[in-house]
Amino acid sequence: MLKHGILGLLNYGNMTGYEIMIVFRDSLSYFWQAQTSQIYRELQVLEKNGWIQSNHIEQNSKPDKNVLSITEAGRIELKKWLKEDESKGIMRNHLLMKTFFRGECSIDENIEYFKSIPKNEKVFPDGTNELMKKNLEYQQGIGDPLKALYWKFTVDFGVMYEKMLKEWCENCLHELENIKNAGDKK
Amino acid sequence: MLKHGILGLLNYGNMTGYEIMIVFRDSLSYFWQAQTSQIYRELQVLEKNGWIQSNHIEQNSKPDKNVLSITEAGRIELKKWLKEDESKGIMRNHLLMKTFFRGECSIDENIEYFKSIPKNEKVFPDGTNELMKKNLEYQQGIGDPLKALYWKFTVDFGVMYEKMLKEWCENCLHELENIKNAGDKK
DNA sequence: TGGGTCATGTAACCTGTTACATGATTAG
DNA sequence: CTAATCATGTAACAGGTTACATGACCCA
Numbered sequence: 001m002l003k004h005g006i007l008g009l010l011n012y013g014n015m016t017g018y019e020i021m022i023v024f025r026d027s028l029s030y031f032w033q034a035q036t037s038q039i040y041r042e043l044q045v046l047e048k049n050g051w052i053q054s055n056h057i058e059q060n061s062k063p064d065k066n067v068l069s070i071t072e073a074g075r076i077e078l079k080k081w082l083k084e085d086e087s088k089g090i091m092r093n094h095l096l097m098k099t100f101f102r103g104e105c106s107i108d109e110n111i112e113y114f115k116s117i118p119k120n121e122k123v124f125p126d127g128t129n130e131l132m133k134k135n136l137e138y139q140q141g142i143g144d145p146l147k148a149l150y151w152k153f154t155v156d157f158g159v160m161y162e163k164m165l166k167e168w169c170e171n172c173l174h175e176l177e178n179i180k181n182a183g184d185k186k
Numbered sequence: 187m188l189k190h191g192i193l194g195l196l197n198y199g200n201m202t203g204y205e206i207m208i209v210f211r212d213s214l215s216y217f218w219q220a221q222t223s224q225i226y227r228e229l230q231v232l233e234k235n236g237w238i239q240s241n242h243i244e245q246n247s248k249p250d251k252n253v254l255s256i257t258e259a260g261r262i263e264l265k266k267w268l269k270e271d272e273s274k275g276i277m278r279n280h281l282l283m284k285t286f287f288r289g290e291c292s293i294d295e296n297i298e299y300f301k302s303i304p305k306n307e308k309v310f311p312d313g314t315n316e317l318m319k320k321n322l323e324y325q326q327g328i329g330d331p332l333k334a335l336y337w338k339f340t341v342d343f344g345v346m347y348e349k350m351l352k353e354w355c356e357n358c359l360h361e362l363e364n365i366k367n368a369g370d371k372k
Numbered sequence: 373t374g375g376g377t378c379a380t381g382t383a384a385c386c387t388g389t390t391a392c393a394t395g396a397t398t399a400g
Numbered sequence: 401c402t403a404a405t406c407a408t409g410t411a412a413c414a415g416g417t418t419a420c421a422t423g424a425c426c427c428a
Binding site: 204227245249250251252278 | 405406407408409410411416
Binding site: 079086150 | 187190194197214216218219264267268271272277278279280282283284285286287288289290291302306330332333334335336337339340342343346347350354357358361365
């Protein structure tokens with residue numbers, strides 16, 4: 001999946017491993033995190049597969065760099081990946097795993113727990129405005145507003161997710177407070 | 187994370203690796219999938235850490251089994267895990283990664299794409315009723331309705347998530363159809 | 373002179389996936 | 401007779417995390 005993410009970015013234009021890392025950090029990190037170490041490792045694999053080419057460029061006053069570009073085989077692979085619908089529904093939600101076992105804690109502790117989630121589990125730590133600004137920058141780099149639309153869709157998802165999470169916490173809190181009050185009256 | 191999930195289940199009662207796999211498949215798989223191979227490997231680590239004990243039981247007419255039980259050290263570890271709030275917001279959304287790069291496909295293809303998502307990305311492939319039934323069974327096994335409440339919270343989350351996903355797809359479809367119609371008129 | 377940016381990675385480890393292997397019983 | 405259930409795993413590989421290493425330039 002990361003392989004194809006990198007491939008997709010290189011399809012927009014040539015980049016160094018470092019620049020790929022920046023794009024991940026600024027624009028994709030709210031739904032996919034990638035460490036530099038992982039990016040450089042995947043780049044080796046992508047090159048071995050013949051999906052990308054690297055071009056060593058010497059620089060003065062800065063370290064040398066490897067500029068990566070997507071190959072024709074890489075474009076074919078990218079299209080192939082976009083067409084297939086795995087639809088495996090891979091989900092690994094750390095938050096729910098912890099929630100599942102909260103019965104071990106007291107109701108008061110759990111009320112605090114659900115109050116803290118919307119604060120801690122922010123999808124966009126710097127807000128969506130920052131992200132939209134970056135989006136616009138990249139859009140100008142790409143030059144195709146239709147492509148940027150799909151970027152926006154993923155941000156929309158994040159916004160809706162954050163809202164849903166807040167609602168869920170409120171619902172859970174109501175139920176817990178009802179139980180607490182019922183217990184107090186007895 | 188899987189380690190602590192297993193620990194949490196063993197805290198409800200003694201189980202074999204096989205039974206842990208069943209619980210994952212029937213009750214947790216909509217937010218966490220675990221292969222048997224992984225479960226057995228983690229069980230070895232848990233035992234090495236002194237968090238669980240295994241008790242070999244010979245059976246006639248069935249293969250022998252290892253019944254696992256949580257130790258005092260395991261209970262302490264479980265509580266510790268529940269208290270700490272990593273709040274790393276680890277998110278790795280395959281769906282959004284693919285959406286992000288949909289600009290490579292035509293609008294018509296993408297309309298089909300967003301129509302297919304609610305069908306393919308079902309959180310509960312067998313519906314929530316099945317899950318609630320299982321939940322009730324386990325609840326009777328545990329004997330504590332308050333603990334089952336947190337199980338229900340996680341199901342609530344799944345229901346809300348599925349609903350949100352559907353809405354998101356509809357929003358995306360509207361935007362795409364507007365663009366398509368604007369293009370047709372020209 | 374110290375921290376941030378640019379730019380590259382390696383090594384060890386942990387976690388998750390896929391494929392394979394065994395073998396008895398039981399229900400259709 | 402065949403498929404499912406019970407019950408155990410191993411091996412190899414893929415993907416993700418953490419820690420470390422290097423080094424120059426630029427700005428305050």
